[in-house]
Amino acid sequence: MLKGEKSVRGGIEDLLCPFTDMFITQGSGGSVSHKGTKAMDVRGLQIGVRYPYYAPCKVRCVKVYPESGQVMWQSVDKVRYADGTIDYVTFMTAHDNSLDSFVGQIVEQGAQLGNMGNKGNASGVHCHIEVSRGSDTTWMINKYGIYSFKNEIEFEEAFFMNNTNIISGKGAWKYTDSIIVVEGSPNRNYANLDPKISSWRVYDLHVKPVAKNAKGKLNPKKFGGLTYYIYSYMDQGTTAEIETADFGRVKIYIVNENCKITIDNPLYQYGNY
């Protein structure tokens, strides 16, 4: 995102990537200090420069750890994630040398949140960031002795990458145009399966969604595309619970370029909505 950028649709803020230039120096599950976590280390265009980063939505400071320039932030309202889900978000930023945040501080979407830095356990100037879905602030030590959130999710599930220049780092990046919102809607979410696909696996709700557990297949091609109302998001937002004529209540993968999530806007005639 850019300084001052805002994105609000249907009365709900889109969660924007806090960085203008993004060079990932250690990713999710990294072997150095991110073992067993979904944290990311991000630097800017030039090494050693303490670039600012911005509030991805309207946030409140809930905890401060001055010795590591670390802050826990939480959205004031429910926000829209890059995977289309709507919930509160809690996240941590670290290593800000010029930290001046205080508990209770409110920062509006697009306003400066902090600066990249090297305070605490950091080998170079960067921002360490990790994200938790929902409002649970549980911050706990994992089996590798590293702190992380209980409900931690991947960066790319959370943030829309509009106006972020990705210099280095791979991910299934999403942009706000991948989630279609009709203004003034009651926010009914739909999964729309592209008509060029002839096979889309379905899974029972309680199983791990891997190929060998598939219960059957949907055929969007046969119907000119299929649209399903999403009853709930499962498997950390990677699958959705739908109702089908042939298999009943099942879940399907939704994080795929051939599955478009829309809000109050079913794209195809057939399916179940």
Ligand SMILES: [Zn+2]
């Ligand atoms: Zn880190």
